[in-house]
Amino acid sequence: MTEGLLTTSVGSLPKPPHIVAARSEFARRNIDRAELKRLEREATAEWVRFQDEIGIDVIVDGEQYRGDMVAFFAEELPGFTRGGLVRSYGNRYYRKPVATGQIVRDHPITLEWWEFAQSLTDKPVKGMLTGPYTICDWSFNEAYDTREDLVLALAEVIHQEALDLAAAGAKYIQIDEPAVSTRMDELDLAIKALGVVTEGLDGVHTITHICYGDFHNAYPKMLELPVDQIDLEMANSNYDLLDAFRDSPFTKFIGLGVADSHSHRIESVDEIEAGIRRALELIPAERMFVDPDCGLKTRTVDEAKEKLRAIVEAAGKVRASL
Amino acid sequence: MALTLTTVGAYPKPPPEGGEFRLRKTLQALDRGEATAEDVAAAEDELTREILAEQAAAGVDLATDGQVRWDDPLTRFASGLEGFSLSGLIRYFDNNTYFRRPVVKGPVRRAEPIVLDEFRFAAENSPVPVKAVLCGPLTLASLSEDEHYGDVAALAKDLAAALNQEATDLAAAGATVIQFDEPSLAAVPGQPPGDLGILEAVAQGLVDGVDATTILATYFGDVAAHGPRLFELPFGGFGLDFVAGPANFDAVANVPAGRIVQAGIADARNTKIDTVEQLRGTIERLNRHVDPDHLWIAPSCGLEFLPREAARMKLERLAEVKEIVR
Numbered sequence: 001m002t003e004g005l006l007t008t009s010v011g012s013l014p015k016p017p018h019i020v021a022a023r024s025e026f027a028r029r030n031i032d033r034a035e036l037k038r039l040e041r042e043a044t045a046e047w048v049r050f051q052d053e054i055g056i057d058v059i060v061d062g063e064q065y066r067g068d069m070v071a072f073f074a075e076e077l078p079g080f081t082r083g084g085l086v087r088s089y090g091n092r093y094y095r096k097p098v099a100t101g102q103i104v105r106d107h108p109i110t111l112e113w114w115e116f117a118q119s120l121t122d123k124p125v126k127g128m129l130t131g132p133y134t135i136c137d138w139s140f141n142e143a144y145d146t147r148e149d150l151v152l153a154l155a156e157v158i159h160q161e162a163l164d165l166a167a168a169g170a171k172y173i174q175i176d177e178p179a180v181s182t183r184m185d186e187l188d189l190a191i192k193a194l195g196v197v198t199e200g201l202d203g204v205h206t207i208t209h210i211c212y213g214d215f216h217n218a219y220p221k222m223l224e225l226p227v228d229q230i231d232l233e234m235a236n237s238n239y240d241l242l243d244a245f246r247d248s249p250f251t252k253f254i255g256l257g258v259a260d261s262h263s264h265r266i267e268s269v270d271e272i273e274a275g276i277r278r279a280l281e282l283i284p285a286e287r288m289f290v291d292p293d294c295g296l297k298t299r300t301v302d303e304a305k306e307k308l309r310a311i312v313e314a315a316g317k318v319r320a321s322l
Numbered sequence: 323m324a325l326t327l328t329t330v331g332a333y334p335k336p337p338p339e340g341g342e343f344r345l346r347k348t349l350q351a352l353d354r355g356e357a358t359a360e361d362v363a364a365a366e367d368e369l370t371r372e373i374l375a376e377q378a379a380a381g382v383d384l385a386t387d388g389q390v391r392w393d394d395p396l397t398r399f400a401s402g403l404e405g406f407s408l409s410g411l412i413r414y415f416d417n418n419t420y421f422r423r424p425v426v427k428g429p430v431r432r433a434e435p436i437v438l439d440e441f442r443f444a445a446e447n448s449p450v451p452v453k454a455v456l457c458g459p460l461t462l463a464s465l466s467e468d469e470h471y472g473d474v475a476a477l478a479k480d481l482a483a484a485l486n487q488e489a490t491d492l493a494a495a496g497a498t499v500i501q502f503d504e505p506s507l508a509a510v511p512g513q514p515p516g517d518l519g520i521l522e523a524v525a526q527g528l529v530d531g532v533d534a535t536t537i538l539a540t541y542f543g544d545v546a547a548h549g550p551r552l553f554e555l556p557f558g559g560f561g562l563d564f565v566a567g568p569a570n571f572d573a574v575a576n577v578p579a580g581r582i583v584q585a586g587i588a589d590a591r592n593t594k595i596d597t598v599e600q601l602r603g604t605i606e607r608l609n610r611h612v613d614p615d616h617l618w619i620a621p622s623c624g625l626e627f628l629p630r631e632a633a634r635m636k637l638e639r640l641a642e643v644k645e646i647v648r
Contacts, residue, residue, distance in 0.1 A: 083593070084629020085336040089411055089420040090393055091349045093336060096629070098593055138418050142594040183416055183511040217512075262410070 012295030231255025333388030381641025400424030
């Protein structure tokens with residue numbers, strides 16, 4: 001047995017159908033906030049118990065109470081106004097937030113949920129935040145002269161949230177930046193902003209998750225992101241990102257995405273094991289976490305559970321053999 | 323002076339806040355088997371009429387049908403042509419929107435008209451003239467996954483031939499302006515400008531025999547990298563995005579006299595309403611290179627990235643500035 005190859009999740013887990021229904025009943029004002037929250041806490045407890053039981057090492061709360069990862073934060077931050085409907089694709093629409101004033105934080109946003117989840121398990125629960133660059137990129141800006149001004153204002157409020165999580169005892173804090181790899185011309189800004197967020201988080205293992213995007217142009221520059229770990233999708237591109245690591249070694253901890261979050265197919269234990277072993281040729285087990293490619297919220301509950309079980313089993317087999 | 327105010331393409335489908343979103347509900351009902359394709363078409367007709375009237379009321383001189391029947395320009399044409407299938411969702415340039423990536427499985431050919439009927443419907447139901455909009459061959463070829471040709475130039479050539487048939491039909495049906503969208507030509511953050519040579523090789527075939535004013539529209543970035551060569555292409559005008567591509571202020575000097583410049587000057591990707599002073603300043607800068615009769619003003623790209631109210635306000639502001647400049 002060896003240290004390392006800890007298993008975790010990227011963040012979101014599927015909402016069971018009764019939570020989806022309750023959220024839309026709440027939107028129609030048929031149930032009140034307290035009732036919705038009661039159901040969300042129940043579902044959160046279910047997911048924490050499931051992860052604990054199957055042997056996941058670093059737990060997530062599953063974000064049963066979040067809709068869109070940007071709107072969730074924008075709705076809690078003074079300075080943002082709820083936006084109108086904008087189409088994402090097909091017949092899917094979302095409310096894109098609008099920065100209409102100075103962005104400040106007047107209360108903790110994720111702390112209560114983190115504390116609740118952590119109270120249910122002895123394993124560490126990861127604090128889950130959306131990064132300042134992504135919140136800016138997925139919002140309208142009517143308040144700040146430049147994108148940089150808005151990103152840095154957001155960095156400060158997300159930093160405050162991270163400090164509160166750390167003070168409450170969070171050992172892992174992940175700041176998701178899926179938008180980072182889409183605009184290479186602003187990578188320096190994203191690096192600067194993430195530096196503001198992670199400053200002074202002593203003793204906390206900091207992580208960022210970024211999606212595939214323009215990876216080959218973003219690497220190795222992305223190693224300048226001031227976090228301990230970068231979480232990357234691997235399975236959905238058949239691990240071809242690993243090739244880049246041969247030329248420029250990956251110097252941080254890695255979150256190795258070994259199951260495609262957008263496919264119904266359940267990866268076999270053998271193929272996940274093979275993926276981990278390929279990555280181990282380039283990155284030592286001590287610096288590797290294993291997880292799905294991305295949040296699993298678009299999968300069914302059963303699909304997500306099967307994928308997570310396969311990941312835990314594969315990681316266990318590799319760990320035992322080292 | 324006689325500026326023309328035009329729109330670039332897609333218009334937001336949701337109603338203003340509080341309104342009934344009939345198209346979305348009908349599409350959801352279709353998924354559940356509780357509505358028919360005819361119900362969807364009726365909802366699309368209704369929304370198209372509404373959007374045409376809204377543009378005219380805002381002061382638009384040359385409208386589009388708002389592309390309410392499309393998910394996006396790529397899949398609309400890919401699914402209308404033989405030889406394509408559609409695969410997974412990928413990000414649409416540097417926007418937080420997605421499209422199903424077209425996959426080329428066999429020879430590309432137009433079996434029947436693609437947007438001809440919807441153009442006719444729009445033209446009959448619009449208070450102002452309507453521009454037809456087609457996806458350009460370079461963009462469609464570049465953003466598709468090619469499993470058949472093994473050569474993007476060969477694919478672009480067949481696409482140009484198919485789109486030429488469509489444009490010819492549209493002109494015959496009364497379209498006086500036909501726009502070909504080529505955002506792939508622009509230097510969009512995160513991707514280099516597209517290969518102008520590929521478009522140069524097929525452009526003549528694209529517009530041959532098309533009896534209409536043709537516009538080559540770019541957006542999401544600047545086209546400065548292509549130099550004057552871009553403006554030697556056989557189009558009647560060029561669409562440039564001066565919001566996402568400030569370098570276009572230099573590039574526009576290369577547009578030969580007598581060609582139209584469709585200038586995207588109001589930010590179609592942010593809800594902040596551009597001030598009269600800003601827009602007026604931009605128009606005055608453009609007037610140094612483009613005579614007023616050949617200057618069209620427009621939002622920087624299609625308006626669908628905005629909520630409905632913001633889209634309408636953008637057009638009203640452009641109309642206001644147009645009157646002031648006049």
